[in-house]
Amino acid sequence: xxxxxxxxxxxxxxxxxxxxxxxFASMNxxxxxxxxxxxxxxLIREEDQVKLYFSSQIFRDEIHSLIVDPxxxxxxxxxxxxxxxxxxVDNMTCKELSTTAEILLQYLIIWKIDLKGLALQSSGFAxxxxxxxxxxxxxxxxxIPSLKEFYISSYDFTDFPVISNLESLTFxxxxxxxxxxxxxxxxxxxxxxxxYYCESIDDVSCLDRxxxxxxxxxxxxxxxxCLNHNHKIVIDNCDSIVDYSSCFRHSKVxxxxxxxxxxxxxxxSKLLEVRELVVAGRRTAFNxxxxxxxxxxxxxxxxxxxxxxxxxxPADHQIRSIVIAGCASFNSLSNFGSxxxxxxxxxxxxxxxxxxxxxxVVHIRSCPLIRDFTPLKHCDKVIIRDCQGFEDISQVRGxxxxxxxxxxxxxxxxxxxGVTHLLLRKVPDDLDRIVIxxxx
Numbered sequence: 001x002x003x004x005x006x007x008x009x010x011x012x013x014x015x016x017x018x019x020x021x022x023x024f025a026s027m028n029x030x031x032x033x034x035x036x037x038x039x040x041x042x043l044i045r046e047e048d049q050v051k052l053y054f055s056s057q058i059f060r061d062e063i064h065s066l067i068v069d070p071x072x073x074x075x076x077x078x079x080x081x082x083x084x085x086x087x088x089v090d091n092m093t094c095k096e097l098s099t100t101a102e103i104l105l106q107y108l109i110i111w112k113i114d115l116k117g118l119a120l121q122s123s124g125f126a127x128x129x130x131x132x133x134x135x136x137x138x139x140x141x142x143x144i145p146s147l148k149e150f151y152i153s154s155y156d157f158t159d160f161p162v163i164s165n166l167e168s169l170t171f172x173x174x175x176x177x178x179x180x181x182x183x184x185x186x187x188x189x190x191x192x193x194x195x196y197y198c199e200s201i202d203d204v205s206c207l208d209r210x211x212x213x214x215x216x217x218x219x220x221x222x223x224x225x226c227l228n229h230n231h232k233i234v235i236d237n238c239d240s241i242v243d244y245s246s247c248f249r250h251s252k253v254x255x256x257x258x259x260x261x262x263x264x265x266x267x268x269s270k271l272l273e274v275r276e277l278v279v280a281g282r283r284t285a286f287n288x289x290x291x292x293x294x295x296x297x298x299x300x301x302x303x304x305x306x307x308x309x310x311x312x313x314p315a316d317h318q319i320r321s322i323v324i325a326g327c328a329s330f331n332s333l334s335n336f337g338s339x340x341x342x343x344x345x346x347x348x349x350x351x352x353x354x355x356x357x358x359x360x361v362v363h364i365r366s367c368p369l370i371r372d373f374t375p376l377k378h379c380d381k382v383i384i385r386d387c388q389g390f391e392d393i394s395q396v397r398g399x400x401x402x403x404x405x406x407x408x409x410x411x412x413x414x415x416x417x418g419v420t421h422l423l424l425r426k427v428p429d430d431l432d433r434i435v436i437x438x439x440x
Contacts, residue, residue, distance in 0.1 A: 009035055038068045043075045138163050148189075168192035175199060180206050227251075245270065252298075254278070266307075268294040275299060281306040352376065385423070393418050402439075416440065 013021050013035060025035035042063060044053055052059045067073040138161040141150065149168040156176050163169070167189050171177050177198050184190070184206055194214035195201060202220040207213055209229045215221065216236035225246040227233060232253035235241065239260040245267035248254050254271075255278040258264055266279060271294035279291075280303075291311040293302075297318045304311070305325040313319065315335050324330055325345040333349070336342060337356025343363040350369035355362070355376065362376050363383040371389040376382045376396050384390050385405040390413075396402055397418045405423035406412050416422065417437040428434065 010038065013039060037066065040067055041073050041075070042067060141165070149192075162186040164188060166190055168194075170194040170196070171198055172196040173198070177201065179204060184210070244268065248274065252276070256280070258282070263289045265289050266291045268292055270294075272296055273298050276301040278303040279305075279307075281308075 009031065013024065016024055021039040022036075025031055025039050044050055044063075053063065063074065064070060141163045142165060148166060149170075150163060150166050151170040151172065152174065153172040155174055157174070160177065160182055162183055164187065166187060169187070169190060169192070171194070173196065175198070177195070178200060179195075180203060184193075191211040192214075193207065193210045193212070194216070195218055196214075196216045198218050199220055201215075201218045202222070204215070204221060204224060205226040207230070208226050211230065212232040213227070213230045214234040214236070215238055216234070217238065219239050221238050222240045222242075224235070224241055224244075227247045228249040228251070230248075230251050232255075233248060233251050234255040236255075236257045237259055239258075239262065241258075242260070242262050242264045244256065245265055248268070249270055250273050251271070252273055253276045254268075254274055255276075256266070257280045258266075259282045261282075264281075266281075267290050268274070268277065269292045271277075274294050274296060275298055277294065277299060291307055291309050293299075293311065293313050295314050297316070299317060299319055301321045302313075302319055303323040303325075304327060305323070306327065307330075308328045310329045310331070311327075312332060313322075313335050317335065317338075319339050321341040322336070322339050323343040323345070324347065325343070326347075328348055330347055331349055333352060333354030336354045336359070338358035340358065341361040342355070342359055343365075344367055345363075345365045347367050348369055349367060350371070352364075352370060352373065352375040357378055359376075359379055361381045362379050363385075364370065364373075364376075364387060365383070365385040366387070368388045370387060373384065373390055373392075373395040377398055379396075379399055381401040381403075382396055382399045383403040383405075384396075385403075386407045388407050388411065390404075390406075391411070393404075393413050393415050399418065401421070402419050403421035403423065404416075404419050409424060409426065409428035412428075412434060414433075414435070415437075416435065416439075418439050419437060420439055422440055
């Protein structure tokens with residue numbers, strides 16, 4: 001690994017998650033020196049550090065020396081329960097400072113802020129911002145091309161101006177925001193739009209072609225049949241939405257969380273292009289009338305949790321990864337034989353019949369009724385955690401990577417040969433009785 005060129009290391013990093021990037025960069029000293037500066041993330045949110053950043057060139061240089069690209073690796077959050085006043089900024093406005101010092105703010109969280117002589121004072125919940133104040137903020141933000149993301153919280157307003165350079169816009173607890181008044185087409189660069197706790201929203205017809213749309217706890221929305229072309233769409237606990245049978249037809253990534261105590265229809269039979277489907281319910285039968293998997297062959301990743309209603313996956317599918325968790329009525333692994341990665345958690349299934357040679361990674365956790373684990377014998381990697389019925393290692397002998405975590409220390413099989421990872425919550429008093437296998 002040490003012989004690879006730096007460009008290749010940088011290319012590998014692009015394919016890893018944030019957590020894996022740091023792990024990869026920490027493999028050895030050479031990699032750390034090369035990559036940690038590129039994968040490091042810095043958050044400045046303490047008021048004294050924010051002041052220091054804006055007032056001290058030495059401190060800014062020190063921060064910038066730890067990273068490569070401030071626009072991706074530096075985040076400054078300004079939470080102002082007390083108005084922030086910065087002294088010693090060399091008579092530069094925020095705009096000028098952002099240009100000369102290359103301060104690229106990813107987020108500007110506005111509650112109360114002294115901005116170019118403009119003070120936005122908060123008095124109680126959901127303060128009202130006059131149109132002139134909003135226009136001043138928008139004018140300042142439009143003058144900073146590097147400012148791509150904007151988050152506004154707990155403000156009420158009658159009009160919200162277009163901030164043309166934004167790529168991500170979030171409204172949190174803004175009581176009077178209406179999507180049809182935002183002039184969405186004028187946001188030529190907008191890709192991500194999020195609404196949290198915006199109780200005034202009842203019509204989302206103008207949001208159909210937003211690339212990534214998040215709607216969370218907006219309880220006045222009922223009809224989402226117009227949302228069919230969002231690449232990614234997240235619906236989180238919008239309790240008045242009870243029918244998912246006529247939406248998301250051309251969406252690629254769909255995430256739905258519904259804990260409502262109403263009858264909800266999860267019929268995804270009309271989906272045409274979905275690749276990832278994540279659905280979470282309340283784990284009670286009364287809130288679900290129907291759960292139908294999408295029939296399209298584009299589906300690759302599935303996560304289903306908390307549904308007490310029987311469901312099956314289509315026979316002719318191309319799913320590569322599936323997680324089934326906390327679904328009390330789920331009882332059959334039919335059509336699971338070709339899925340590469342499978343996770344089964346907190347289920348009442350009593351058989352692994354249906355698994356096949358196409359399964360490579362299988363994780364089974366808290367499934368106490370399973371007794372026969374031999375269908376896993378052909379897998380490359382198997383994780384068995386908190387399963388009372390697992391007592392015989394020979395059932396999975398030959399698995400390349402076998403992780404075992406018993407329910408308790410008295411449930412450890414005497415023969416552990418073949419186990420490569422053994423996870424114990426505590427060391428047993430009679431540790432001598434555990435024979436450490438050569439495979440461990």
